[in-house]
Amino acid sequence: MTITLPERTVPQHGEYDVIVAGGGFGGVAAALAAARNGAKTCLIEKSATLGGLGTAGFVVIYLPICDGFGHQVSFGIVEELLRLPMKYSPVKPNGAWDKPQDATIEELKAHRYELIYHPATMSLGMERVLLDAGVTIFYDTLITDIVKDATGTITHVVVENKSGCGVFATKFVVDGTGDADLCKYAEEECEIAKLNKLAAWHYSLDVDNKIELRPQSVHPYNSKDHVAHPCYDGTDFRQVSEHLIRSHELVLNDTNLRNKKAIEETGKERFFPAFVPSMASFRMTRRIVAPYTMTEADMHVWHDDAVGIFSDWRKSGPVYALPYRALYAQRTPNLITAGRCISTTGDTWDVARVIPVCSISGEAAGTAAALCLQNNIQCFADLNVAALQAQLVNAGVKLDKALVENIYG
Ligand SMILES: Cc1cc2nc3c(=O)[nH]c(=O)nc-3n(C[C@H](O)[C@H](O)[C@H](O)COP(=O)(O)OP(=O)(O)OC[C@H]3O[C@@H](n4cnc5c(N)ncnc54)[C@H](O)[C@@H]3O)c2cc1C
Incomplete structure (x- = not known):
C-alpha cells in the first residue's frame, strides 16, 4: 500500500x-x-x-x-x-x-x-x-x-x-x-x-573492570554456514533491525559461553557486555x-x-x-x-x-x-x-x- x-x-x-x-x-x-x-x-x-x-x-x-x-x-x-x-x-x-x-x-x-x-x-x-x-x-x-x-x-x-x-x-x-x-x-x-552475515564487534568487561574488544563475526564467505546464518540486505529497514537484534543475541551468547567456561574453572561469572555498536555492522x-x-x-x-x-x-x-x-x-x-x-x-x-x-x-x-x-x-x-x-x-x-x-x- x-x-x-x-x-x-x-x-x-x-x-x-x-x-x-x-x-x-x-x-x-x-x-x-x-x-x-x-x-x-x-x-x-x-x-x-x-x-x-x-x-x-x-x-x-x-x-x-x-x-x-x-x-x-x-x-x-x-x-x-x-x-x-x-x-x-x-x-x-x-x-x-x-x-x-x-x-x-x-x-x-x-x-x-x-x-x-x-x-x-x-x-x-x-x-x-x-x-x-x-x-x-x-x-x-x-x-x-x-x-x-x-x-x-x-x-x-x-x-x-x-x-x-x-x-x-x-x-x-x-x-x-x-x-x-x-x-x-x-x-x-x-x-x-546481499552478502552480509551476522557481525557484532563489541566490548566486554571482566570482573576487574578490564575492557576487551570482541570482534564477533560469522564469516561472510563461509558457504557451509549459509543455512544457520542468513545473509542480510543492509538497504532494507526490516532486515537492518533483524540484523541488529540477532547481533545483540550474538553478544549475549558470546558472554554466556565465556562465563560457562569461567564458572567451570573458577566457579564465578567473569564477563559482562560493556558496549555494543551503535550502527549495524554491514560490510557491503x-x-x-x-x-x-x-x-x-x-x-x-x-x-x-x-x-x-x-x-x-x-x-x-x-x-x-x-x-x-x-x-x-x-x-x-x-x-x-x-x-x-x-x-x-x-x-x-x-x-x-x-x-x-x-x-x-x-x-x-x-x-x-x-x-x-x-x-x-x-x-x-x-x-x-x-x-x-x-x-x-x-x-x-x-x-x-x-x-x-x-x-x-
Ligand atoms: C564486521 C565488520 C568488520 C570490519 N573490519 C574491518 C577492519 O578490521 N578494518 C578495516 O579497515 N575495515 C573493516 N571493515 C570495513 C570498514 O569498517 C568499513 O567499510 C568502512 O569503515 C566504511 O567507511 P565509509 O565511510 O564508507 O562508511 P561508514 O563507516 O558506513 O560511514 C557512513 C556514515 O554515514 C552516515 N550516514 C549513512 N546514511 C546517512 C544519511 N542518509 N544521512 C546522513 N548520514 C548518513 C552513517 O551514520 C555513517 O557515520 C569492517 C566492516 C564490518 C561490518
Missing part, C-alpha cells in the same frame, strides 16, 4: 559549495580535502559521532597502507587519519614503521603498516581536524532526499533533524553514506550486495555503478586517471590504482562517491571497502569537488584529471606507477 504525502514548504538551513553526506572515513577524508582546498564545506551525519563503522561500529583496525613486503603504497590523508589516534592515546602502529633493515620477508608479511585504536580517540580527533579545516558539521541530521534542477544537477539535499524537515543548497555532493543513499535518491544505477550494501567499475583484473594495473593507490588487506602482494572514473556518477553531474560505496565489484569490493581505501577515495572525491568549484566546472566528468592528480600529489599523495606495477614475493 502507498499514500501520497501533502506538498510542504520547508526552511533552507544554509548554502555550501560542497555537502558531504555521512561522516565515516570516506566522508571525513572528503570533507577535509574539500575544505583544505578552499571549498565552503558542510558534513552532514545522521548519528552523534564521526568515523562510521570505524568508531560507532567498533571496527577499530586501521588495515594496512603497505603492500606487505615493506613498501608503503598509500599516502596523504589516509596516513594522517591512521596516525590521528596516536595523538590522543598511547597506541602504536604495528612494528612495520620501525622494521629492522634486515627484516625477512616473513617478518615483513607479519608486520604490515596498520593500527589498532580506541574509537573515541579517532572520532574526537576527526572532529578536531575537520573543525580546524573550517568544515561545518551537523550531527543528528539524516539526509532523506535530494532536489535536482532541469539538467539533473543536485541543487539541494533534504534533511530531517530536531528542527523537522529542511534543505541545504549545494553545488557539489559527496556520497559518503556507505550505502550510496544519495546515489539511490539521484536514481543512479547501483549494485546491491549498495554501491554506485560509475563509468568504471574495478574488478580483480585491475590488480597491478596502472590507470592514467589514478587518484590513489591501495593494497589488499587480506594478503601481501596485490596493489591497485584507484581510477577517478570509479568515483563519480554517470547521470548526475555534480555527484561523486567516497568510501565503501564506490564502483568496485566482486572480490575487489571486499578489498576496497576497508578503512584505508575509504580514506583514499574520500581525499580524491573532496579534492575533485573543490577543483571543479575553482575552475567553474559543473560536472565531475569534465574535470581535468592531470590537474586533480597534481593537486593530490601537492597534498602528499603518491601516484607512482612503479608502486602499482611492481610485483614482489
Whole structure:
C-alpha cells in the first residue's frame, strides 16, 4: 500500500559549495580535502559521532597502507587519519614503521603498516581536524532526499533533524553514506550486495573492570554456514533491525559461553557486555555503478586517471590504482562517491571497502569537488584529471606507477 504525502514548504538551513553526506572515513577524508582546498564545506551525519563503522561500529583496525613486503603504497590523508589516534592515546602502529633493515620477508608479511585504536580517540580527533579545516558539521541530521534542477544537477539535499524537515543548497555532493543513499535518491544505477552475515564487534568487561574488544563475526564467505546464518540486505529497514537484534543475541551468547567456561574453572561469572555498536555492522550494501567499475583484473594495473593507490588487506602482494572514473556518477553531474560505496565489484569490493581505501577515495572525491568549484566546472566528468592528480600529489599523495606495477614475493 502507498499514500501520497501533502506538498510542504520547508526552511533552507544554509548554502555550501560542497555537502558531504555521512561522516565515516570516506566522508571525513572528503570533507577535509574539500575544505583544505578552499571549498565552503558542510558534513552532514545522521548519528552523534564521526568515523562510521570505524568508531560507532567498533571496527577499530586501521588495515594496512603497505603492500606487505615493506613498501608503503598509500599516502596523504589516509596516513594522517591512521596516525590521528596516536595523538590522543598511547597506541602504536604495528612494528612495520620501525622494521629492522634486515627484516625477512616473513617478518615483513607479519608486520604490515596498520593500527589498532580506541574509537573515541579517532572520532574526537576527526572532529578536531575537520573543525580546524573550517568544515561545518551537523550531527543528528539524516539526509532523506535530494532536489535536482532541469539538467539533473543536485541543487539541494533534504534533511530531517530536531528542527523537522529542511534543505541545504549545494553545488557539489559527496556520497559518503556507505550505502550510496544519495546515489539511490539521484536514481543512479547501483549494485546491491546481499552478502552480509551476522557481525557484532563489541566490548566486554571482566570482573576487574578490564575492557576487551570482541570482534564477533560469522564469516561472510563461509558457504557451509549459509543455512544457520542468513545473509542480510543492509538497504532494507526490516532486515537492518533483524540484523541488529540477532547481533545483540550474538553478544549475549558470546558472554554466556565465556562465563560457562569461567564458572567451570573458577566457579564465578567473569564477563559482562560493556558496549555494543551503535550502527549495524554491514560490510557491503549498495554501491554506485560509475563509468568504471574495478574488478580483480585491475590488480597491478596502472590507470592514467589514478587518484590513489591501495593494497589488499587480506594478503601481501596485490596493489591497485584507484581510477577517478570509479568515483563519480554517470547521470548526475555534480555527484561523486567516497568510501565503501564506490564502483568496485566482486572480490575487489571486499578489498576496497576497508578503512584505508575509504580514506583514499574520500581525499580524491573532496579534492575533485573543490577543483571543479575553482575552475567553474559543473560536472565531475569534465574535470581535468592531470590537474586533480597534481593537486593530490601537492597534498602528499603518491601516484607512482612503479608502486602499482611492481610485483614482489
Ligand atoms: C564486521 C565488520 C568488520 C570490519 N573490519 C574491518 C577492519 O578490521 N578494518 C578495516 O579497515 N575495515 C573493516 N571493515 C570495513 C570498514 O569498517 C568499513 O567499510 C568502512 O569503515 C566504511 O567507511 P565509509 O565511510 O564508507 O562508511 P561508514 O563507516 O558506513 O560511514 C557512513 C556514515 O554515514 C552516515 N550516514 C549513512 N546514511 C546517512 C544519511 N542518509 N544521512 C546522513 N548520514 C548518513 C552513517 O551514520 C555513517 O557515520 C569492517 C566492516 C564490518 C561490518
